[in-house]
Amino acid sequence: MHSKQTVKYICESYPSGNHYYYKKELITHDSWDKIESVSWSTARPISKETFMKRSKEGYKVEHVRIKKEPAEVIPFLKVTK
Numbered sequence: 001m002h003s004k005q006t007v008k009y010i011c012e013s014y015p016s017g018n019h020y021y022y023k024k025e026l027i028t029h030d031s032w033d034k035i036e037s038v039s040w041s042t043a044r045p046i047s048k049e050t051f052m053k054r055s056k057e058g059y060k061v062e063h064v065r066i067k068k069e070p071a072e073v074i075p076f077l078k079v080t081k
Contacts, residue, residue, distance in 0.1 A: 004057075004058060004059050004060065005026075006025060006026040007020070007023065007024070007025050007026070007059060007060070008023075008024050008040075008059070008060040008061065008062060009024075009046070009050075009051050009054050009059055009060070009061045009062070010022040010023070010043060010061070010062045010063075010064060011019055011022070011051055011056065011061065011062070011063050011064065012064045012065075013063065013065050013066065014066050014068070015062070015066075015068070015070075016066065016070075019048065019051070020045070020046055021046045021047065021048055021051040022043035022044060022046060023043070023044050023046045023050075024040045024041055024043050024044075025040070025041045026038060026039075026040060026041075027039060027040070028063065031036050032043065041056055053060075
């Protein structure tokens with residue numbers, strides 16, 4: 001398990017009201033002594049309960065607001081023969 005310094009929890013909020021929760025861990029590709037080999041892992045999905053629990057435990061959390069416009073719906077024309 002990672003320490004409070006090597007993990008962060010992320011909540012992405014969308015205009016639709018949906019929330020998505022992720023976890024990222026600090027990893028190394030070579031050695032902890034080589035700073036250039038240290039990076040954040042790929043975001044892995046977690047539950048809201050895990051996010052809230054870790055937030056209360058003092059882990060680093062980030063709240064990200066995503067401001068994407070809704071997709072444009074293009075109707076398909078029905079072709080009759």
